[in-house]
Amino acid sequence: MSPDQAIKPQQTTMGSQKLPFATDYMYLCHPAILKRMTEISDTAYMGYGFDEICLTAKEKIRQICKSPEADVHFITGGTQTNVVAIDALLQSYEGVLSTITGHIAVHEAGAVEATGHKVITLPEHNGKISVTDVENYLKTLYVDETSEHQVQPGMLYITHPTEVGTLYSLNELTEISRMCHHHHLKLFLDGARLGYGLAATETDITLPDIAKLCDAFYIGGTKVGALIGEALVFPRPDTVSHFFSQIKRHGFHLAKGWIIGLQFDTLFTDNLYFKISRHTIELAEKLRQGIQNAGLKFFIDSPTNQQFVICSAEQTQKLRENVDFEIWENLADGSKAIRFCVSWHTTEEQIDQLVQLLKETASSTL
DSSP, X not given: OOTGGGOSOOOOOOTTSXXXXXXXXXXXXXXXXXXXXXXXXXXXXOSTTOSHHHHHHHHHHHHHHTOTTOEEEEESOHHHHHHHHHHHHSOTTEEEEEETTOHHHHSXXXXXXXXXXXXXXXXXXXXXXXXXXXXXXXXXXXXXXXXGGSXXXXXXXXXXXXXXXXXXXXXXXXXXHHHHHHTTOXXXXXXXXXXXHXXXXXXXXXXXXXXXXXXXXEEEOTTTTOSXXXXXXXXXXXXXXXXXXXXXXXTOOOSSTHHHHHHHHHHTSTTHHXXXXXXXXXHHHHHHHHHHHTTOEEEEOOOXXXXXXXXXXXXXXXXXXXXXXXXXXXXXXXXXXXXEEOOTTOOHHHHHHHHHHHHHHHHHTO
């Protein structure tokens, strides 16, 4: 079976199990990956990414990014990738700028700051950073006579899609890159859900655009069909010296590196990564339409696989009887902003079941 033939996962029914919309890594991995793992189970490979599968996967990523000289590294997870990339790109006295909702600022338990680099938070605008806010921060810092006593910003960290599923436009990313270059800031893009951003209907950003405009970025695998793993890309060679050693020093190297390499080799064969991402977005768009038809309000306008809905406390409790989801925010009026995550494994049947439950819940609490 080719990766093309394995785009759609097997159908599942709700049965006694709740509908799985809590996050996008609730299932093992795409069947095409599992099949390839089974096929090579009796083959021996060199460790730490020096095998032919990893080398082939890296070359495929270089080609799709149109960055023939890029350094590509496979790392076990998103937090690990953020930590080692940020630590390697910054001087010991430097910090990293992020929105106040950025993953490194909220959901990584201070992992970046444990390396000695302060996360300097700025306001968010629908999850995104503003060039104006960054420049105002820098102006305020540098006119301060005590600026040398403060943490020096050396990098801007952004996510695409953002934590709330929103997207940067190509114009926005270009302006951010230009600003970073002007102020000698490295630009690092967290792409944990990058596939879903690239597949979104309204996006105008491509992987080559990201490679051109960023100093480093990663292509998320864990949330886009892989068992584990992310592909960290430095588009320009020698951006970081001895990076292999730095990964090892942090303890983030997988001895059986080919396990991650095989997954990305599979995902970037016959455009599987983009096909399953687009499949996910199509289902997310169907869910979005279902939410609108149920008369529920959105907490934020997200064009990607995360959909945020406002529900009363009663509606939330009723939904929880049959659906796994995340309460994103407790609102002042007692209602809840809840998140439904559509994944690479989500089926049309599951979307239909969720939409029906939303309709029933909305009508029963009117």
